[in-house]
Amino acid sequence: MARNEYLFTSESVSEGHPDKVCDQISDGIVDMILAREPEARIAVETAATTNKVVLMGEIKVSPDNAVSESEMIESARDTIRKIGYMQKGFHFKTASIDCYVHEQSADIAQGVDASDNKDEGAGDQGIMFGFATDETPELMPAPILYSHRILRLMAEARHSDQASLFGPDAKSQVTIEYRDGKPARAHTIVVSSQHLERDAAGREITSGYMRELVEPFVREALPEGFIDAKTVWHVNPTGRFVIGGPDGDAGLTGRKIIVDTYGGAAPHGGGAFSGKDPTKVDRSAAYAARYIAKNVVAAGLASKCTIQLAYAIGVAEPLALYVDGHGTETEDPAKIEAAIREVMSLTPRGIRTRLGLNRPIYQRTASYGHFGREPEGDGGFSWEKLDLAAALKGAL
Structure with a gap:
């Protein structure tokens, strides 16, 4: 329940x-x-x-x-x-x-590789998930959407020299209180940002000082009214964050897969995205699963949708497609699955063709989330389009 x-x-x-x-x-x-x-x-x-x-x-x-x-x-x-x-x-x-x-x-x-007698196969075995929910206009879970937004605003200010005390390394965390199953308010805000040791006047950068710098970006990132007198704040709770980035902690590709996707609000198949061309279904099929889930919700077929795809290395067609509407679906999930297969090829080549993935559009995805972003004119974030919704409804 x-x-x-x-x-x-x-x-x-x-x-x-x-x-x-x-x-x-x-x-x-x-x-x-x-x-x-x-x-x-x-x-x-x-x-x-x-x-x-x-x-x-x-x-x-x-x-x-x-x-x-x-x-x-x-x-x-x-x-x-x-x-x-x-x-x-x-x-x-x-x-x-x-x-x-x-x-x-x-x-x-x-x-x-494709050959005379077979289509191009998947670049690896594995399972991939996509997710969408109508709790935000971007059809993303609210906590991860707002966590990303806080850091993007801070980074934009740093790059434009409007927040010169910020360093490149930062983390955010947002706890949302849900009422009647919908996001209602910010319960707790956590932001830790790398900073200079002192400001231009020689003042030491304390947690309180950082709270004054960070709070406007948090308030801009969250919907009006979400932050109230009871919201708990933790800004640079260790008190000092001067040494950051790989100098402070080693880094590795593919270690932030939950940050990259749905913030823990949906399952994850375990495969990272970055560093991989789109023949790797860890990446392309996860994008396809988000595209499908988002269009299922946009079509009014469910208010929350999880898609699972499964592949075997060298095999073109997915081994399985699973739709879960979490009890919000307006059609039989089995019929939605059949409609998906009717309106979209789920082979690696079919996904790449539909979403135009064979393009240099990936570095921009590698920070602030692969999902919940605006589709871009050069094909970036094509999996966020809503151009499949009408076809899905028409196939039912």
Whole structure:
């Protein structure tokens, strides 16, 4: 039985968080390669620590479009620069960057590549989930949406020099109180932001000082009336956050999969997104599942929807499709599943074609969430479109 009165919490991390630095470096390399060869195969992982970055993985690209180790290293360095790291322990100019990216295994390639007698297969086995809920206009769970929004506003202010005391590394966490199953108010706000040691006047940056700086961004991020006199605040609760990023904590690609998706409000299949080309169903099928779930809700077929897809490496068609309307569905879920299969191909190539995924659109996804964003003119966040809703209703 669904609960109607409860608290739910989600967190976000900024573009300067060590793991997100690595995600953006990996996706920057994905974009660079796809811009040259849209059908390239890419799986690039990044690790980062104090003034050290290591690139690992494998790629498959034609000789005419080959990408050198030095180009990948320069791409990584440029990503660090754009994030804003110019501190002694992690600086875009002085960080040592090693590249160990090599050619893709022929065993994997032969299972995935299309041939005369078979369509292109999935790049790996696995399960992927998509989710949508009508509790926000973006059809996203409120806690993760607002957590992302706080940090995006803070980052925009930092990049525009309107908040020069902020450093690149930050985390947020929002606990929402639900009443009658809907988000009603902010119960607790947690924000920790890296900062300079002192301001221009020489004053030490304390937790109270940071609360004054951070609070306007939080209030702008949340709906009017959500923050009240009872809302609990924790801003830089440790009292000091000067050393941040990979200098403060090691980072790895793919370690923030819950931040990347639904903040724990929906299941996760376990596969990370960043560093992977769209033949990898960990990425493309998760985007497709969000696209389908969002359009199911937009079509009025459910007010909350979870989609599960399952694949086997080298096999084109999904092994299974599952729809859960959480008791809010207006049609038999089995009929919704049949309608989905009728209006959209769920093979890796079908997904990529429908959503236009063979494009350099991925680095922008690697911070502040892959979902709940606005579709962009160049094809970015195409999985957020609502152009499948009418076809789904028509197929029922």
